[in-house]
Amino acid sequence: MKFNKFLLTFSLVFLAIILTNAQQKSPVTEGQTRLMLYRQHLNMLASSSLKDLHWQYLGPTNISGRCTDVEAVRPRGKSYTIYVAVSSGGVWKTVNEGVSWEPVFEQAVTTDIGDIALDPTDPDVLWVGTGEANIFRSSMAGCGLYKTTDGGESWEHMGLENTNTIARIIIDPANTDIVYVAASGHEWTDNPERGIYKTTDGGKTWKQVLYVNDRTGGCDLVMDPGNTDVLYATTWERLRRKWNDPRTENDYTGSGIWKTTDGGKNWKQINTGLPPANKRGRIGIDLCASRPEVVYAFVDNYEMARDAAYDEVDSYGRPRGKVIKGATIYRSDDAGEKWTQTSGLTEEMKSYMERHSATYGWVFGQIRVDPLDEHTIYTMGLALNVSTDGGRTFERLPGMHGDHHGLWIDPDNTDYLLNTNDGGICVSYDRGKNWRCFLDNLPVAQFFNVNYDMKDPFRVYGSIQDHGSMYGVVDLSNGRDKVPAVEFNWAPGGEGSSHAIHPEDTDIVFSAGFYGSIQRTDMDGEGQWRKHTKSMLPKTYPEEPRLRGQWIAPFILSPHNPDILYHGMQYVMMSRDRGDTWAYISPDLTHNDPKKMGDISYQTLTSISESPLKFGLLYAGTDGGRLHRTKDGGDTWTEILAGLPEHKWISRVEASRYDMGTVYMTQNGKRDDDFQVYVWRSSDFGDTWEDLSGNIPIGPVNVIREDPLDPKILYVGTDIGVYVTKDGGETWEVLGDLPSTYVHDLVIHPRDNMIIIATHGRGIWVLDGDMVNGGKPQNQ
Numbered sequence: 001m002k003f004n005k006f007l008l009t010f011s012l013v014f015l016a017i018i019l020t021n022a023q024q025k026s027p028v029t030e031g032q033t034r035l036m037l038y039r040q041h042l043n044m045l046a047s048s049s050l051k052d053l054h055w056q057y058l059g060p061t062n063i064s065g066r067c068t069d070v071e072a073v074r075p076r077g078k079s080y081t082i083y084v085a086v087s088s089g090g091v092w093k094t095v096n097e098g099v100s101w102e103p104v105f106e107q108a109v110t111t112d113i114g115d116i117a118l119d120p121t122d123p124d125v126l127w128v129g130t131g132e133a134n135i136f137r138s139s140m141a142g143c144g145l146y147k148t149t150d151g152g153e154s155w156e157h158m159g160l161e162n163t164n165t166i167a168r169i170i171i172d173p174a175n176t177d178i179v180y181v182a183a184s185g186h187e188w189t190d191n192p193e194r195g196i197y198k199t200t201d202g203g204k205t206w207k208q209v210l211y212v213n214d215r216t217g218g219c220d221l222v223m224d225p226g227n228t229d230v231l232y233a234t235t236w237e238r239l240r241r242k243w244n245d246p247r248t249e250n251d252y253t254g255s256g257i258w259k260t261t262d263g264g265k266n267w268k269q270i271n272t273g274l275p276p277a278n279k280r281g282r283i284g285i286d287l288c289a290s291r292p293e294v295v296y297a298f299v300d301n302y303e304m305a306r307d308a309a310y311d312e313v314d315s316y317g318r319p320r321g322k323v324i325k326g327a328t329i330y331r332s333d334d335a336g337e338k339w340t341q342t343s344g345l346t347e348e349m350k351s352y353m354e355r356h357s358a359t360y361g362w363v364f365g366q367i368r369v370d371p372l373d374e375h376t377i378y379t380m381g382l383a384l385n386v387s388t389d390g391g392r393t394f395e396r397l398p399g400m401h402g403d404h405h406g407l408w409i410d411p412d413n414t415d416y417l418l419n420t421n422d423g424g425i426c427v428s429y430d431r432g433k434n435w436r437c438f439l440d441n442l443p444v445a446q447f448f449n450v451n452y453d454m455k456d457p458f459r460v461y462g463s464i465q466d467h468g469s470m471y472g473v474v475d476l477s478n479g480r481d482k483v484p485a486v487e488f489n490w491a492p493g494g495e496g497s498s499h500a501i502h503p504e505d506t507d508i509v510f511s512a513g514f515y516g517s518i519q520r521t522d523m524d525g526e527g528q529w530r531k532h533t534k535s536m537l538p539k540t541y542p543e544e545p546r547l548r549g550q551w552i553a554p555f556i557l558s559p560h561n562p563d564i565l566y567h568g569m570q571y572v573m574m575s576r577d578r579g580d581t582w583a584y585i586s587p588d589l590t591h592n593d594p595k596k597m598g599d600i601s602y603q604t605l606t607s608i609s610e611s612p613l614k615f616g617l618l619y620a621g622t623d624g625g626r627l628h629r630t631k632d633g634g635d636t637w638t639e640i641l642a643g644l645p646e647h648k649w650i651s652r653v654e655a656s657r658y659d660m661g662t663v664y665m666t667q668n669g670k671r672d673d674d675f676q677v678y679v680w681r682s683s684d685f686g687d688t689w690e691d692l693s694g695n696i697p698i699g700p701v702n703v704i705r706e707d708p709l710d711p712k713i714l715y716v717g718t719d720i721g722v723y724v725t726k727d728g729g730e731t732w733e734v735l736g737d738l739p740s741t742y743v744h745d746l747v748i749h750p751r752d753n754m755i756i757i758a759t760h761g762r763g764i765w766v767l768d769g770d771m772v773n774g775g776k777p778q779n780q
Contacts, residue, residue, distance in 0.1 A: 085113035221234075447744060516547060
């Protein structure tokens with residue numbers, strides 16, 4: 001691949017500007033600062049002139065979303081109350097065993113939930129640990145603990161705000177003022193607030209009773225019900241890198257199992273019989289309540305099992321390297337003094353356990369032991385698995401969505417199970433033989449993105465975590481303020497896909513799947529559209545660098561000609577014939593650092609925008625924080641990040657439709673555990689920038705959009721909600737009555753003037769744009 005016809009310029013003309021006008025913004029990383037800034041958000045909401053505008057839930061009404069934990073009030077029969085923790089949608093409650101659900105924890109600095117725990121003596125007391133310990137790339141950081149004493153009517157923050165993820169909460173049934181917390185720590189950066197914490201005064205004060213190092217956190221925790229001073233804890237040394245999933249490294253020593261017999265005053269390691277520390281990944285632990293000396297550990301085992309077959313690929317179609325043993329079950333019959341492997345002892349079960357968690361065992365690691373039968377255990381991976389012989393053989397329990405994260409076994413009736421997975425929550429009355437799942441009344445789908453078509457009524461398309469892509473119809477026939485929630489239908493693309501719909505030929509849908517695969521689909525056949533799909537990503541020669549695409553690769557249609565497509569890998573690619581043929585119109589615009597290449601596509605493009613006023617005026621941003629511009633359709637490219645924070649993920653770039661030299665850009669600090677607000681505007685094609693964040697209190701920021709009718713109106717979507725300015729960025733207001741939710745994307749339908757947002761945890765919402773911009777063009 002040759003680029004001698006391209007000129008990649010890094011102009012020195014603006015060196016003085018860089019030195020004198022650098023935009024200095026300090027990262028926001030402290031939990032107390034985040035709590036203070038969230039209070040500012042609440043004050044803005046209370047005083048907003050737009051606070052009463054109503055966001056309408058569009059759907060989907062036929063799917064749910066990823067849940068992480070579940071608790072039920074005992075005894076069942078006297079109560080049918082269940083609480084479920086949604087990974088990025090707060091906490092929901094039912095008082096009628098799932099006939100209906102209501103959100104009880106939805107207004108906070110974060111609604112990403114790691115674990116919940118019911119007070120065993122008071123069913124109105126619930127502890128909530130924020131921050132999902134599964135650390136998906138789309139997981140949001142937590143900010144400590146909350147507690148309700150009135151069944152979710154009100155909440156109090158209970159500290160540990162710098163932990164960012166909480167894996168387990170254990171309440172001492174003998175004295176419920178005593179609470180233990182396993183804090184797994186920051187996802188992306190090292191921090192000392194990891195390990196096991198204990199309070200003896202109901203959360204007023206905390207003591208870190210087990211600390212290993214700044215990269216090793218508490219991963220799981222279980223208490224001996226017969227002697228509540230005896231606890232077992234697991235620790236996990238891990239860090240998510242921008243180019244790698246969390247994994248063990250050769251010098252890691254912190255992962256293992258610990259035991260205390262004096263309520264956390266002293267701990268000893270109990271790892272005899274387990275793999276070496278640098279081969280131990282995430283570890284789950286549980287014991288049998290009726291025989292507490294029987295303890296099980298579920299280890300993500302990084303010892304090598306075999307070489308991958310020549311054509312073997314991972315869950316996302318990428319070539320596999322060495323295959324690790326993965327999910328491995330160990331049992332102790334002497335309260336942890338020594339461990340014996342019970343799983344994978346035959347070739348059949350060895351293969352079963354290798355497949356148990358696919359290539360992402362760090363997501364799972366949950367194990368439960370039947371409280372009345374020490375030989376019956378459940379493990380959570382791609383499936384919910386059960387063994388009745390202590391882990392020697394397993395079978396998958398059918399009837400549920402995949403990817404399992406939580407299980408509650410009724411101690412009074414162990415046939416009664418509650419399971420949480422990537423599709424929601426399910427209940428079984430017969431020990432897992434049959435399940436009833438709540439798909440249509442727990443609206444917590446995790447969308448990554450949204451776009452619209454020009455049909456009448458129009459459709460919105462989006463991709464959803466672990467579900468794929470779907471579309472729903474926005475029906476305005478009953479009024480713009482009476483949009484019904486609807487079932488969504490399957491659409492082209494995968495679970496991480498961007499969509500673009502041809503504005504004239506509205507049955508033609510382009511979708512960019514995860515890691516940059518792209519396809520064109522003719523939807524004319526509706527349910528038969530899969531037969532009318534063409535893959536379009538061009539092949540590369542063996543000597544060329546492989547194409548690198550982000551999980552959700554940027555993909556747009558030219559506003560000047562919808563048959564012209566732009567697609568972002570490490571290059572900007574262009575097609576003039578709806579994707580039949582392609583040309584690279586840029587060199588590699590990333591840092592292209594070989595030291596930052598791993599099993600996650602990194603050093604890729606994340607956002608592309610073409611000026612609606614000038615064909616060939618393009619902007620392209622990357623995950624490593626680079627931003628480039630071309631004024632001549634790709635012949636020359638200039639880096640234009642002068643004076644701005646470096647190495648921050650470019651979450652969106654938006655060329656203005658009103659002024660050719662104006663461009664907007666947002667940066668997202670999530671992958672540095674940074675919650676600062678980065679919103680910028682340039683009026684000279686990106687040569688210089690001004691800070692447009694104004695009074696927006698807290699990020700990260702995911703998207704910025706211009707209003708289609710009024711040049712002074714801008715919209716910003718953050719991990720809290722939606723902000724709008726009507727004066728070009730001088731002042732911002734909270735827009736509407738949303739719960740705290742992660743707004744991943746925002747678009748405005750140009751014909752019907754409806755604002756649509758994709759949330760990661762609360763589905764798709766719409767709002768009448770006429771209520772914001774007046775519904776007619778303003779004087780420019």
